[in-house]
Amino acid sequence: MGHVKKLKKLPPEREKVETVKILRQLSRTSQSLGELKGIAKTIPNQAMLVNAVVLQEAKDSSEIENIITTQDELYKALASKRKQPAQVKEVINYRKAIFAGFELIKRQDFLRVKDIKTIQKTIIENNAGIRSVPGTVLKNDKTGEIVYTPPQEKDEILDLLSNLLEHFNINQTDLHPLINLAILHYQFESIHPFYDGNGRTGRILNILHLIINDLLDNPILYLSSYINEHKSNYYKYLNQVNETDQWEDYILYMLKAVEETANNTIKKINRIKNQLGITIEKVKDKAPKVYRKELIELLFEQPYSKIEFVVDKLKVERKAASRYLKKLEDIGVLKSEKVGRENLYLNTELIEILKH
Numbered sequence: 287m288g289h290v291k292k293l294k295k296l297p298p299e300r301e302k303v304e305t306v307k308i309l310r311q312l313s314r315t316s317q318s319l320g321e322l323k324g325i326a327k328t329i330p331n332q333a334m335l336v337n338a339v340v341l342q343e344a345k346d347s348s349e350i351e352n353i354i355t356t357q358d359e360l361y362k363a364l365a366s367k368r369k370q371p372a373q374v375k376e377v378i379n380y381r382k383a384i385f386a387g388f389e390l391i392k393r394q395d396f397l398r399v400k401d402i403k404t405i406q407k408t409i410i411e412n413n414a415g416i417r418s419v420p421g422t423v424l425k426n427d428k429t430g431e432i433v434y435t436p437p438q439e440k441d442e443i444l445d446l447l448s449n450l451l452e453h454f455n456i457n458q459t460d461l462h463p464l465i466n467l468a469i470l471h472y473q474f475e476s477i478h479p480f481y482d483g484n485g486r487t488g489r490i491l492n493i494l495h496l497i498i499n500d501l502l503d504n505p506i507l508y509l510s511s512y513i514n515e516h517k518s519n520y521y522k523y524l525n526q527v528n529e530t531d532q533w534e535d536y537i538l539y540m541l542k543a544v545e546e547t548a549n550n551t552i553k554k555i556n557r558i559k560n561q562l563g564i565t566i567e568k569v570k571d572k573a574p575k576v577y578r579k580e581l582i583e584l585l586f587e588q589p590y591s592k593i594e595f596v597v598d599k600l601k602v603e604r605k606a607a608s609r610y611l612k613k614l615e616d617i618g619v620l621k622s623e624k625v626g627r628e629n630l631y632l633n634t635e636l637i638e639i640l641k642h
């Protein structure tokens with residue numbers, strides 16, 4: 287494997303990761319993220335928000351692996367009882383892994399190697415665990431050229447992971463947590479502890495790191511869409527750190543990713559909030575007998591609703607649930623669609639918002 291460079295432990299030299307340019311960008315990024323955290327708090331039911339963005343991320347993050355699944359197919363697959371195609375399954379696993387990670391963080395406020403393994407295992411659905419057989423290299427997709435050789439020995443991988451987690455769990459350097467986020471993400475990807483799923487696992491660790499550091503309360507900021515759109519730079523800058531230990535471009539990239547994504551998420555939340563208000567008014571006005579706060583919230587938690595969901599959430603009989611949904615369709619809040627034998631009810635306006 288030729289001239290293999292040994293991956294350094296954390297932390298990197300301070301002057302390489304805290305330049306003037308980085309600090310300037312950092313203040314913009316912090317501002318956007320702070321705003322996102324504040325706006326998220328104004329949504330009455332956090333499940334509505336989290337569900338919407340998590341599914342989008344699960345789709346985008348899996349798409350990096352060239353799984354093409356439309357948002358509509360996904361919602362339908364989630365709501366219906368029918369057997370799920372493999373690609374949808376993969377997206378659903380990713381979503382499960384985000385929630386599993388979030389639950390861990392809420393419970394214990396730190397991560398262990400074991401927890402990272404749990405997250406990766408949820409995504410990949412096999413028991414391979416940490417790499418123990420040498421031979422993994424990272425290649426350029428197009429040329430097949432080896433661009434990076436991660437550590438090969440399991441002992442070294444474990445040693446590097448425990449160093450990573452020391453910095454993940456406790457800020458050892460008093461670097462800003464957003465700078466740390468970038469550093470930790472680079473380090474995780476470069477350790478590349480698994481045979482597969484390192485990218486997706488690393489992207490989940492990013493969001494957990496934001497939550498551990500109180501930069502967000504809920505898992506609502508995801509970088510996959512930005513990374514997909516700026517993928518060649520992402521790889522280029524990771525490589526630049528590998529090869530020359532120059533961090534500035536890479537850290538700026540990650541900070542910009544957080545800033546832009548936070549701004550887009552703020553817009554999306556505002557649209558959802560607005561639509562929620564419109565829907566509440568419409569139902570109160572045109573179907574006052576059916577109006578229940580929980581019912582409207584359900585329509586925003588599950589863009590595809592069905593009788594069963596209403597029965598569970600409102601604790602009403604099937605007949606009543608069915609009547610509510612039909613009434614909501616009559617006044618134009620929902621649109622029904624038959625999938626297999628089931629009737630699904632689409633919140634079409636919400637689905638439009640989530641698409642963009």
Ligand SMILES: Nc1ncnc2c1ncn2[C@@H]1O[C@H](COP(=O)(O)OP(=O)(O)OP(=O)(O)O)[C@@H](O)[C@H]1O
Pocket residue numbers: 347348350351424433434475476480481482483484485486487488521524525528
């Ligand atoms: N030169 C590099 N140095 C460090 N990490 C890299 C480099 N090139 C790619 N990576 C990381 O490896 C990840 C891909 O690894 P892997 O295939 O195990 O993950 P995945 O989740 O299956 O795929 P993907 O991230 O493409 O969805 C990329 O997302 C990137 O973060």
Ligand SMILES: [Mg+2]
Pocket residue numbers: 351482483484
């Ligand atoms: Mg892969």
